[in-house]
Amino acid sequence: MPDTGAEARAKLVRRVILDTSIAAVVVIGMGVARGVYSNELMLFNFVMFLALAQGLNIIYGFTGYLPFGYVGFYGAGAYGFSLVVMHLHASALVGMAAAAVAALVLAVILLPLLRLSGAYFAIASMAAAQAVYEVVANPDLENITKGPYGVSLSDVFAPAFSYYIALAILAFTLLLVVWLRNSRFGMSLQAIRDDSVSAAMAGVSVVRGRTIAWLLSALVAGLVGGVFAWHISVFYPDTAFDLNISIFATVFLLFGGATTLCGPLLGVFILYGIYNVIGIAVPQYFEFTYGALIVLLVLFLPNGLVSLLTNRGIRVP
């Protein structure tokens, strides 16, 4: 029986409630965890990667573009925050706004990259992130960015407050994904990803859709980068533009399964959990295991953990 009208709407409402509850459980859980478990930075890193994996989900899961240089927005956010705080002595919240702006400006500059397909886009975005890093870390710009000598923001250091702001960013990101999963706009993005020509023939503005997804995705990374700068307060450009951040977020996303809400969450909790628990115990074999895991994943489960269920026709939130 196909469902119609009211029935479809009721089903949609049920989905949104379920998705939102999952998001709420994660955010509240990470909030409570801070009171129970005292390695705040580990929890903070979890929050960061949860948000980054979902931010990447917005662009990769919904439009099929995989930016290897996603960390570029994160770094732009971190430096957007730092510049405003260092030079204008602005408050941390103003810094967060600057982080968002910095990431969005970079995203607009890089819009032409969306003309590239697949691997070309991935590599070009990585080159772009590296280029931004080379500029920020250049000693010629020492008066502006502090060049390679690193940033110190002890004036605004507030680990507890910034932790909760990170949680708020995570909540915002999760809600974005819930919205995309249950809205016509999200549906249109998936249509673009499946076949952009066909999507145009459904009346979808392909350029507009991709642009919005790209900006949202960059915004998330920029905010996360900003709150990272705030939380950690002393860092070098190498830290803010560490390519491993892109790679981790990508692997978490793919491991769990893109386009879903649960996939990236599972990816972060499982893989980053393993990284923190086992990675500490036997580090020398960890990098090898990680590499092997990635290879096996691509070969045998290219659509992530959730595809174990979705392949059986079960809908995963």
Place this chain on the structure above:
Amino acid sequence: MKSKALALGLLCAVAAAGSANAQPAAPAAITIGTLYASSGPYASISMPVFDAFKLWVDQTNAAGGVEVKAFGKKIPIKLVAYDDQSSTATAATLYNQLITQDHVDLLVADSGSVLTSVGVPIAKEHKQFLFDVSGTGAAFFTKDNPYIALMSDPVSTIWPHYISDFLADQGVKEGVKTVAILYSTNDFTGTQAAALKGFFERDGKVKIVYYQGVPTTTSNYTVLINNIAALNPDAVLELGYVGNDIAFLRNLQDSGEKFRFVFSIYAGTEKEEIEKNVGISAMNGIYSYVPASDYEYKPDVGMDQKAFHAAWDKKYPPGSGVAFGANAIYGYMTGLVVQQTLATTKSLDQMAIHDAVFGLSGKLKTLDGTFELRDDGAQIGEVTPLGQLQPEGKDKLKLVAVYPPDLANGKAIIGK
């Protein structure tokens, strides 16, 4: 996953509570937490420090533990060490882990400024004193943070002053008029280059004709050397990491260009490593810092350089992967500071530890020279004389200290 982590946390909390109760009656062990990087770009400076620190721990425990004044007895050391794999994000978490989960009594940073940087605010936040092995970043040392002290490298801004002093003194006498400075654009070498530039400009005796930064990943210097040669400077200072110095010295030899005075940081500080990679002939006559691994200070505490080198070779036979050098000295020397701190501190309270560490300032003499702190925690004691690699016998080079005169054990030979 999370529950596992939680369980782990609880376990640690219980353990910590136990040790806290036992404290008046002396803990079973002194826990020292540290990080190291077994892989990635910082592995080559981190592993020698870590291995040397382990050597000190093993030696101390073999002797029944470390003397702790607060309890008036020897207590064994328990070393908790995690691998951050050169990732700052991981290092940040692990510093936190050491402080909040393992409740270490003493916290020792990883090597180098980048991996130390994330630990500085965390240690300050948790009021845990940080034994900073070789993180020289100027941003770490502020008057409002008593929870840090730099063990070995003097801060980058004062380190290189013997180079400019030497050139302005003996150099000028022998006709050195111009200098070229080529540096890698990172915190460590960038600040040294900037400091040198300031010294030369202040003294006004030697003119800088070339002052350029190159990315730290630069691995070929042929064209840069050609360009410098075209300006015909008397002295060339190349400030880079190990990889940069290897490439520079190889390319310099290949190019056939000769300069009267050539300086490189690691030709001396990691002499064995550089020798393996560039060969003796490319290093002959090169100037460098004379690290404690090549200079015999008379220690009041711990082994002298010869004994330590022998102990190192015994524990880590040559060819096992990690070479002896200045970083090994830094690691061992950090152990000695810890040892003296525990021997003098009133309690394991972190401010008491701060007082004890600063109490050693100017008094502690080890194989690394005199340990002396500025009041913000920066190291100013360790003197690094200027040295020159000079032939010793047929196929060996010796790093001869040539400046300042009171530390010199040889004479500088400036090329023609």
Place this chain on the structure above:
Amino acid sequence: MSPEPLLNVEGLVKRFGGFRALDGVSFHLNPGEVLGLVGPNGSGKTTCINVICGLYAADGGSVTYNGRSIVGEKSHRLVKSGINRTFQSPRPFLSLTVRENVEVAAHYGDPKPGFDIDALLALLELDSYAQRPAAELNSAQQKTLDLARAMATEPRLLLVDELAAGLNPAELSRMADRLRALADGGMALLVVEHLMGFIDKVTDRVVVMAAGKEFFGGTLADATRDPEVIRVFLGGGHHG
């Protein structure tokens, strides 16, 4: 002939490098009319559709729709103004369900308010698959879904690119009936097709193309008697 055709194509040119895929083709189409576009492989039929629907930019000539020039307009805008098409090999959104495929088009393609997606699916006999992923459909069903996607935008001009290929006779006949019914409802259809039986059943008039130009216009019956048409079809295979 109506005074104002819905679509008027004049001297349309499209080049790929040095190759002129369209070399000045002209024809017109009225509301409620079905025009067949026939010709050997490579004669420029699909290129013609691609240019009209905004996928390719024309290099010369004009395309007038509903009295205004639409050259250079973006595809999704043209869709909203009432032009749509089907694809030679269907291109559904494979990860969406059948109903979602149509829903996207019905939401973004500006049909009249109250457009009934489920009625459309029922009409095209796709209703029992509504909640299945489009990837599970067979190729005939995917073609039907392609048509459904186009119809969900309520087009006034529908460009149909080889819809019949690969359908069995029963499906073929149902498809022909559907297209006729659309034309009877006032829609203008441009049908590119190789199966002459299908063309015969569906179209009012045909334009025969070869080497990027039209050279015959009229009924299919007249075309099959035209010696020039026969020569092109029998001897012109090498154009493709």
Place this chain on the structure above:
Amino acid sequence: MWRRRGWRAFARHDDEGILDDQGTLHDDTNMLTGAIIAGVVFGLYYTLVGLGLNLVFGVMRIVNLAHGDFLMLGGIAAWFLFTSLGLHPLVSAGLVVVVFVLIGLPIYYLVVPRLLRSRDSEMLSLILFFGVSQMIEAVTTIGLGSTERSLPPRLLGVGPVILFGTRLPKAWIFSAIASAVAVLLVYLYLYRTRLGTLTRAVMVSRDEALATGIDVNFVSAVAFGISLALAGVAGVFAPFILGSITPNMGVAINITAFAVIVVGTLGNPLGTLLGGIIYGVSLMLMQTYLSSWANLLPNLLLIAVLLVRPEGIFGRKVRRA
């Protein structure tokens, strides 16, 4: 124009009149020609670095993100053969070719056919080979530690070779010659052998090659093996060109190699030659006139070429429709 920028970094000394104008001009001309000549020779080495990567991309439409790690392994092999058996690197280079081709075949069959069956193999290849790269780096680090390793410079001759008035290391000349030979051999393979002809057929269209009964997998496996061998040979020369090798050098090599082949023409192995030389010359010019910004160059070149002329020199569509 370039002259002014060249002096920007130490303009203050120029103002003080340390260098007279005559001398400066003369030096600048030397610097320019020196940079260009060194750039061409250095670029030839980077041709060798990128050649294999491009061959794999051309034949399989996948990006081997572990290419730089195989290069590192070639360098490690040469180091090991020299330190344990005293083998000369030029002898090692021959051994490395044979061994790496043989290693390439099983790796191909284990990984690539399955990868190519997936929906988006080009993209997934990036991630898969990143995993391979991590595994190689980990194994090397565990086995050998992370310190720099190198071969004595004297093996390829010490002292400069003077080429058009520019002093270049002897090792550069050797590796440039090796690179030229490699390009020639790849050309002969592709255009003068039966397997090479089949390889070109697969490059044009894998599906059609499959339909005509070509053993596409075997052809590709051989291409994969050759690609690893080329990386390995480049690795043997790496200690002489890059100073030393470390287990974690792969990533940086990959980015540069990718820039080289994109600039050259993706999927056209012989276009790599052009890419290598453009890269080499522009890098040396950057080092001469804007040295601290030199690393910006491969990244900007890559982005610029992809956006402005994505088809490279000989053309292949890479944009979305």
